[in-house]
Amino acid sequence: MNGKIINQKGWFFVLPVVALVAFNALIPLMTVVNYSVQETFGNNLFFWEGVGWFEKVLHSERFQASLVRQIIFTFIILVIEIPLGVAIALTMPRKGPWVSVCLVMMALPLLIPWNVVGAMWNIFSLPDIGLLGKTLNSLGFDYDYTQQPMSAWFTVILMDVWHWTSLVVLLAYAGLNSIPEQFYQAAKIDGASSWAIFRYIELPKMRRVLLIAFLLRFMDSFMIYTEVFVLTGGGPGNTTTFLSIDLVKIALGQFDLGPAAAMSLIYFLIILLTCWLFYTLTMKDEAE
């Protein structure tokens, strides 16, 4: 494989990483597994429960509802953010002083703590004193994200688009920048339309970075917690209660350790499986 030397010493190099991540990942994961198969009535007394909690969680309407909401949310996010990010990257200047300005301004939302993002959108969208809420209402839309499910969804999605589209832009832009100038010149000589250039030169070159963007956006939107929690608290009602919000409610709010642990594992597995599936499928495509 591309001339790497077989050297078992490699293990010594990765040892610190393995130790650190194992401490952080394996011990907590075993704790979760442990809770997921037991029942407790307090006082540190545990009883074997087997797969009971898993069955219960999978059959509970509450979990199914959160999962459906989560899938719809992630789907909408991906459908909006990936094409939008690519479109913006395509229109960005390639050289000159404006490149830095664009990059710095666009990266800014990525570095704002997530609860500040939530708080910022909370005040930005308030119907009476927020710029967005006030504007929408004076334009004649009946908008109040604290009361109406549709408004709440609209706000949550707009917030996520605001927060994360830049990540797609940055990645797509990096992909575009790796295309040598000669490719464009050759296309020009052949008289290729701008659509043809996009379809046959730019898109294939962006493939790898777009895969990264897709996976990152999938994972992170599937794990979304803080921003939505601060913005809507999962409401009105339960309409914006996504998986993480529901999980924290069960685990830290109600302290139902068994169901929370079982739900955690199912949750984690869904993300792992989807990423793995998508990765294998796209990579297989590439190999052909």
Next chain:
Amino acid sequence: MKRYKWIVPVVYIVFLMLPIYWLLNMSFKTTNEILGTFSLWPQNFTVENYVTIFTDPTWYNGYFNSLTYVAINTVLSVSVALPAAYAFSRYRFMGDKHLFFWLLTNRMAPPAVFALPFFQLYSSVGLFDTPLAVALAHALFNVPLAVWILEGFMSGVPKELDETAYIDGYSFPRFFIKIFIPVIIAGIGVTAFFCFMFSWVELLLAKTLTSVAAKPIAAVMTRTASTSGYELGLLAAAGSLTIIPGAFVIYFVRNYIAKGFAMGRV
């Protein structure tokens, strides 16, 4: 059509700046003005909110705590990831691919899943409510990310560099520190940037692992919001201040941000 292309990024940037502007706008108003009137800019300009934050220890200690654990985490993540990334980019060893994938799976773990076990784990080892606990917890997702990005950068360095150095009689540690690290210094900068970023913005774990002494600024904000009514002006000022370190860091790595992610192998 080509001539009007600049409109798209401009509109997008305006969209990005609007909520930030609104936050700044509110931070220079008194809470009464925020609740009483709707105005596009402060009518009675005041810096009182900022003064409160800089004079009240619970507020400014929050910033201090956050920056402490972010700094520890960044240094820790990058330093353990350096040798590991080197091994992944240069050597083949038993189980290397599986190990790499396992590391990446930790980036896929929802923090919500780990909140409770982390609380118990760090309480039992006596680290609860210290910046070190948060720094270690954030290593869960930052170390895999650091290994991933650094590996990408290191694989871009030709192997001949290593070989020449050995022929010239360099020992491995000397080669690594004297020659290799300067070559990939940009990669290290980018990695540090991403570690900083993900540790700075994460709140769920940071909040779960601290109570009083090491409370991060973000948690101070949420608690203030619930205890003393709704001090919107103060909240807005505190929020505005959390943007500054990020903006500062981006400026330094602006030419490498995009490259950083693109270098990592999938």
